[in-house]
Amino acid sequence: MKKILIVVLALIVLVAGSAFYLIKLKGPVYADSADAQYVMQNITADSRTSRTIVWQSRGVIPKSYIEYRMTGNQNSSQIEATNIDFKTDEGVVHKHTAYLSNLKPATKYEYRVGDDKNRTNWFTFTTEAEKVSNYKVLIFPDSQCADYGVWQRLSSAAWERNKDAVFFINMGDLVDNGEQYSQWRAWLRAISGMVSTIPAAPIPGNHEYYTLDWKATPAKLYENLFSLPTNGTEGLPNQTYSYDYGDVHYVVIDTQAEELAAFDNNIYERQVQWLEKDLSKTNKKWKVALLHRSPFDWRASDAPNTIGKSFLPILDKYGVNLVFLAHIHSYSRTVPVKNFAPANKGTVYITTGRSGDKVWEGSPRKTFDEVFYNPLDQPNYLTLEVTDNELYVRAVKQDGSIIDEVHIKE
Ligand SMILES: [Fe+2]
Structure with missing residues (x-):
């Protein structure tokens, strides 16, 4: 009985260790498991070339990021967000803000937010055209x-x-x-x-x-x-x-x-x-x-x-x-x-x-x-x-x- 228990424990350690090694090799897991909620866009002074994205996290996230790309383009850019904490009647809220600038007018973008390990699903926005008449x-x-x-x-x-x-x-x-x-x-x-x-x-x-x-x-x-x-x-x-x-x-x-x-x-x-x-x-x-x-x-x-x-x-x-x-x-x-x-x-x-x-x-x-x-x-x-x-x-x-x-x- 004791032998069986030792073998089972050894197998568990082996499987868990391999999984950990594989994840490490693969690098960050970008899944929809990021601690990011209430993702919102805020207006900027010039919607042709800029957009502000704001979100909150439940925990303290030392480094938070926004990743964005033109729709259809596989290469994305990433910038680090600015983090502030503020008090509410329910406790501290951790807020993350990213200001995207130098965007291309009249262009559809995708973005997602998160930390070093996890990212949200992709969201979208479209920049204002250079000359919009309607x-x-x-x-x-x-x-x-x-x-x-x-x-x-x-x-x-x-x-x-x-x-x-x-x-x-x-x-x-x-x-x-x-x-x-x-x-x-x-x-x-x-x-x-x-x-x-x-x-x-x-x-x-x-x-x-x-x-x-x-x-x-x-x-x-x-x-x-x-x-x-x-x-x-x-x-x-x-x-x-x-x-x-x-x-x-x-x-x-x-x-x-x-x-x-x-x-x-x-x-x-x-x-x-x-x-x-x-x-x-x-x-x-x-x-x-x-x-x-x-x-x-x-x-x-x-x-x-x-x-x-x-x-x-x-x-x-x-x-x-x-x-x-x-x-x-x-x-x-x-x-x-x-x-x-x-x-x-x-x-x-x-x-x-x-x-x-x-x-x-x-x-x-x-x-x-x-x-x-x-x-x-x-x-x-x-x-x-x-x-x-x-x-x-x-x-x-x-x-x-x-x-x-x-x-x-x-
Ligand atoms: Fe009022």
Whole structure:
């Protein structure tokens, strides 16, 4: 009996040793077993030649990598990612960021991420063409939820119908409580297919600025989770930035002065200076601004509030064509507005609705609104299609029915 046991043990040692030797000879095993999750693309200032890829790992990964290649090409390049750790209410998150530059325009790429031993499956992205005259963007209003299944179903419906979208915008209040990491995980998990394929371009909303006990605080998790263009207002990372796609220049403005008052008391003054510089530099035909809160009083009147008094003169001065807003969970589209009043030629303000499960029955129709709709029955999203001669916006319910559509000409 003892002899048999010794023989069996010897055989086990022999088989395990051979397997170990073979694996060693073969080198790293690239399987879908990498400790890499929540793989996402983030928008860059120039989508023709660059892309940012962000992911997280459960464990500490001293060296993490992105490997990428043109689709159909067997030779891949590899660069090491930048790693940061940040604290959440669930413990430390290990974040990895890789900035891909010098990419070829109008080209389909494959990428995978991981460490020295393991890699994920391949994901794909396509760079913007040198001259793009027709493209589509998905826009999601407030996605804050009690049940992120609602966000999952709405975003999936939008993505299934619009696989030709080249990036997507989130209008702030991405989650209900910005310090609760489980909400961010649910938010990211819901869009894993979309966000690993096209870049996210989020803007911050007031709910990103709440502590677990609902006190105002800087939006640390929002700031840490994303890696967005660093061309914004100094001291406001990921909160303000700008980027180009085709013949459109997009600017992101942070409207959370109220939440930040005790931490940073002049964010509008600094953003105004930045915005003036940013808009004066662009030669793009179209300009689109993205703000979470409206520049107009939230009640039925359309008197400018502090945000409006700060930013509307600059939006007017540089002829911003379209402004997307959020926060009040209804959909509305104003007539063109200039100098705080309706005008023949001016900026159209679209309040985008809700893509989560929070509704506000009292959301008011206002004096400048040409169209108003409160999506109490189901969530909604928007598409923005850019062509040579117009910006075409559609507001769509989850079931595919149209709330509103508008063609904005020069
Ligand atoms: Fe909000």
